[in-house]
Amino acid sequence: GKVRAPTHIISTISDDRGEEPCYAGVPMSSIIEQGYGVGDVISLLWFKRSLPRYCTKFIEICIMLCADHGPCVSGAHNTIVTARAGKDLVSSLVSGLLTIGPRFGGAIDDAARYFKDACDRNLTPYEFVEGMKKKGIRVPGIGHRIKSRDNRDKRVELLQKFARSNFPAVKYMEYAVQVETYTLSKANNLVLNVDGAIGSLFLDLLAGSGMFTKQEIDEIVQIGYLNGLFVLARSIGLIGHTFDQKRLKQPLYRHPWEDVLYTK
Numbered sequence: 304g305k306v307r308a309p310t311h312i313i314s315t316i317s318d319d320r321g322e323e324p325c326y327a328g329v330p331m332s333s334i335i336e337q338g339y340g341v342g343d344v345i346s347l348l349w350f351k352r353s354l355p356r357y358c359t360k361f362i363e364i365c366i367m368l369c370a371d372h373g374p375c376v377s378g379a380h381n382t383i384v385t386a387r388a389g390k391d392l393v394s395s396l397v398s399g400l401l402t403i404g405p406r407f408g409g410a411i412d413d414a415a416r417y418f419k420d421a422c423d424r425n426l427t428p429y430e431f432v433e434g435m436k437k438k439g440i441r442v443p444g445i446g447h448r449i450k451s452r453d454n455r456d457k458r459v460e461l462l463q464k465f466a467r468s469n470f471p472a473v474k475y476m477e478y479a480v481q482v483e484t485y486t487l488s489k490a491n492n493l494v495l496n497v498d499g500a501i502g503s504l505f506l507d508l509l510a511g512s513g514m515f516t517k518q519e520i521d522e523i524v525q526i527g528y529l530n531g532l533f534v535l536a537r538s539i540g541l542i543g544h545t546f547d548q549k550r551l552k553q554p555l556y557r558h559p560w561e562d563v564l565y566t567k
């Protein structure tokens with residue numbers, strides 16, 4: 304019989320050996336001819352399946368809404384400083400990306416994990432939030448440096464509006480909103496932030512689309528796919544900030560002494 308040399312790599316998402324590359328079995332020509340968008344390409348390469356249009360549209364909305372949030376946020380700041388130090392595009396981009404994590408943009412997976420666990424266990428918002436407090440963990444997806452009860456995050460409202468009119472159910476989002484109502488009773492800035500909105504709504508997307516088994520949803524949440532949405536989205540803005548600084552021929556950045564508290 305045939306003797307097959309053992310392979311060192313297993314890959315299941317794309318194949319470039321034929322006449323044209325395929326993403327999850329779908330040839331490039333179909334992707335173009337059938338008018339697929341970037342949301343469809345993400346569903347093929349990340350989720351290995353074609354998702355319904357409202358799901359791919361939701362993915363695209365997440366990408367568009369998270370593409371940038373001005374020059375002052377951690378990621379853009381790092382990118383700007385790096386670009387001004389004369390570094391190249393990739394260095395400036397990754398310098399910004401490296402700030403994405405539990406406090407900034409990278410709380411989506413944890414928000415999905417904690418909201419799912421709490422909602423599936425029927426915890427009241429009080430039980431959930433106070434339980435987290437006892438463990439000394441800030442609720443991922445809650446809180447913002449500049450957004451508050453009276454200055455809500457428009458991105459969150461837009462995502463919720465889209466989901467309310469397009470998703471079959473928004474159970475996890477409603478749970479996150481109840482959690483927000485409780486946290487807002489504690490402090491004005493403890494709003495549901497964009498990470499929390501995407502995390503909870505993606506749970507609704509996964510559960511409501513009928514395209515994923517329970518086991519697959521658990522795996523997606525456990526591996527942590529969802530921070531990828533912010534990483535991908537914000538790369539667009541960080542690349543823009545790099546070009547902006549280069550275009551403006553900005554000099555090396557040095558932080559002013561006056562803005563540092565020198566102390567022992």
Ligand code: ACO
Nearest residue numbers: 405406407408410441442443444445446447448496497498
């Ligand atoms: N859950 C519970 N309590 C909170 C939370 C939270 N998520 N956030 C703030 N608090 C409370 C705490 O009592 C905190 O005191 P502590 O330092 O003793 O824990 C108090 O509010 C004051 O917090 P600050 O540090 O002033 O809040 P800050 O404005 O610096 O933090 C931040 C904003 C980092 C977003 C914070 O709310 C947080 O860690 N949230 C969870 C992570 C998260 O969702 N990040 C994504 C933000 S959206 C984005 O980056 C695109």
Ligand code: LMR
Nearest residue numbers: 369371372376448449497
């Ligand atoms: C962002 O999207 O970068 C923000 O929500 C973070 C911020 O502090 O504005």
